[in-house]
Structures are given as C-alpha cells and as structure tokens.
Amino acid sequence: MIDYNLLAQALPQLIIAAGKTLAIAFLSASIGFIGGTIIALLQMNANKLLNAFLMLYVTIIRGTPMLLQIMFMYIMLPQLGINISSFATAVLAIGLNSCAYISQVIRSGIKSVDKGQIEAAKCLGIKKFDLICHIILPQAFIVTIPVLLNELITLIKDSSLASLLGVIELFKRGEIIISYTHDAILIYLCIGLIYLILTSSLTLLVNSIETRINNYVGN
C-alpha cells in the first residue's frame, strides 16, 4: 500500500533536494566544459611535456572510480590548507572528472573541423585567437553538443556520490527521510522517478538538438 501522507510530506523535500542535485551537475558540467575546452586547446599545440602531462591527467581520471577521486579530494584539500565546503569539494571533484572526459570530446570536435578552413584563415592573415574563437570552437561545439548534453545526464546521476561527503542532495535527502520513516521502497521509488524525469527531459532535449544539428550539418 502506498502511504500517501508520507508521499505528500516527502515529495516536496525530495524536489527541493533535486535542485541541489541539478546545481551539482550544472556547476560540475561548467567546470568540465571550461576546463575540458582549455585542455583540448592546449593539446592542439602543446609541447611534448605538457601534452604528456595532460594525457596522464586524462588517463588517471578516466582510469579510476569517481568515488575514489571524490574521497581523495575530500581528504587531500584540507591537507593542502584548502578548506572548502563539502558541496564545493564534490562539485570540484566531479567537475575535474568531467574535464577529462569533455576534453576528449571537444578534442575530437576540433579535429573534425576541416583543415582547409584553418589554412584559409592562415592565408587571410587571421590571428590564431580569432581562428580558435570564431572558426574552430563554434564548429567543434556544434558537433559535440549531443555528447556534451549526454555528459550532463551522466553528471546528474553521478551527483549522488556527493551524498558520501554529507551533501544533502536528492539521494541523501531520500536516505534521511528513510532513516525516520523506514519506508525505503517508496522513497527509493520516488528518488528514482525524479532522477528519471530529470534525465529523460534532458534526453528529449538532446534528441531534439541532435535532429537540428543533423539538419544544419546536412544543409
């Protein structure tokens, strides 16, 4: 039997906590997007040493669990004298993880830009900064938008790992509610449903954008 009273009490709390889940995902995605773009651009021109360092970073991040990275950062940052909130630590850790993945997505987008356009810009005397900002990145982004939005969907789900640091996001709020109501099935179902609504909405957006991009590229 569904306890409608519990549902009526829990749902508003879960929906408010979902706001924090979205905040973690969007902030991490922003760090990932900006950092990933910088890494991808550096990899375009980096000297061998810098390139090796960046590849090492990407390899370590992609080759270890995000949970480990979050815990490592949670323990390491205070050791380095950096004292930030659990929420900020989680955002930073998830964002830096996202950097590694997004950098490779944007790198492949940059590689997809026709080399001829870069040569044309060079012949016309267009500076590298303008070439990157006005020709390379806009075209790289347009082909990578669906993948970047998929990364955001992944981050919404990954944000639940922030609960390990005590951040009261959707999953943690659910666990708190369970701890005093003991109706785990109903609350977990509600949490799952909210995650599903969030990710499905974004999936619909991705599909719509993908169709538009295919039309644009086709034209």
Place this chain on the structure above:
Amino acid sequence: MLEIKNLSKKFGNKNSEGKIVLDNVSFTVKKGEIALLLGPSGVGKSTLLRILNNLESYDAGRLVLDSLNLEDYKLKYKHATGIIFQQFNLFDNMSVEKNITFALEKAAHIRPKEAREIAGKLLQKFGLETKAEFPVKRLSGGQKQRLAIARSIALKPLIICFDEPTSALDPYLKSFVAQTIQELANEEYIVLVATHDVSLIEKLRCIVYLMDQGKIIESSSSAEFLAHPDQYPLIKNFVKGISANENTEI
C-alpha cells in the same frame, strides 16, 4: 613583378632521400599576367602555390615581389598573396557575407560598417548579393568559388593563386571561372593558376608552364602555343592526354 628564383622543395627529412617536389623552379610573372602551371597531379604545382601563401616552407631559392623578398613584402604590406583553394575552404559556420567581412575585420582591421560595404560591392560583382545572409553550405559549387574569389580579393592582394579552379565545375562554369581569372589579370593582379585542365590554355591569355617531377619542362604563351603547337611537343602531348614524362621516354 613576382620572381621565383631557383625554388626547391623536398618532402621528408632533409638529410634523407625525401621526395623532391620542386626542383630549381624559376620564372617570373608580371602584373596583369597569368602563369598557368600545367601538369598532372603530384608534380609540384599546388606546392608552389602553397609556398607562396606561407602554407609550406621551401628548402632553397628566392621569392621576390617588386624587388623585395616576399617574406619582407608580407611583413611590410601584409596581404601580398591570396589563394582560392580547390575545395574553396570557406568558413562553414558563417554566412556568405560574414565570410568576407570576417577577414576584413579581423585581418585588415576594417570597421564592421565599412567591411559590410566592401562585402556588398564584391557580392554584387560576383552575383551573390541575394545570398548575403545564406549559410555557405547552401551555395552551389560555382557560387562557393565566386565567394572564395571575393573573399580573397577583398584584402587586395597583389598575387592571386588558383589551385585547380575548374576541377569541380561543369563546362559552363569553367568558362565563367576562366573569364573571372582573365578579368582579375586585366585588373593588374599577378595571377597563378595550378591546373591539369588543358582547356584553360584556350580560355586564358596566359604563359603556360608545363611541370613534371618538380621541374618546368616547357613553357610558352598560350597564343604562341595555339598558333604553333608543334613547336611545343611536350605541352602538345600533355594536351593530347599523354603525360610529359612518357613522352620524354618515347
């Protein structure tokens, strides 16, 4: 006047046996002249144009424009050369007009309003005024080429290079492009055309330089060749579809 003096270029390691793409090439092109670099693929025609446009380096020789080293000329006047690529290489994310104004604003530092005026005149000249706001992907091959020419001459270079300008065009458009190239020469541009399209010999008033294995193996003005083809057996045979290399071995 553009003077190309003993230009040599080898692909691969300088110390090892790389592929020689340009071997002691020398010729001059005056203002208002067209140099037609003729030959099959891989003989160094496009490489020569790419060297002129700073897209490739060279191993030996000199490039002189109006008594100045081309590199010095470019430092002094910036836009000495322009190139229209075989694939046009337009900026796909920009509109037709923006393809022209972007280069004017960013490379020549011309104000946006003035850049738009210049672009407007050029689009009118090349019959693209109704397409100004179109994305370049919606243009036909011929329209793309006209836009590429407009974009290149917007910066007022002294030298304009065409890399295989007729390879992707139908016969009608070939004639149109040839007419445009001739008009640019009439406007006192120094024009270099790399092509294997022998029909351009008839369509242009040009100096034909037949190239093979990185060397110029025969040259003639188009008028002279058309009047006395037998005096230029290598060009004649190339026109007939026999490669110059095979001819020398016969």
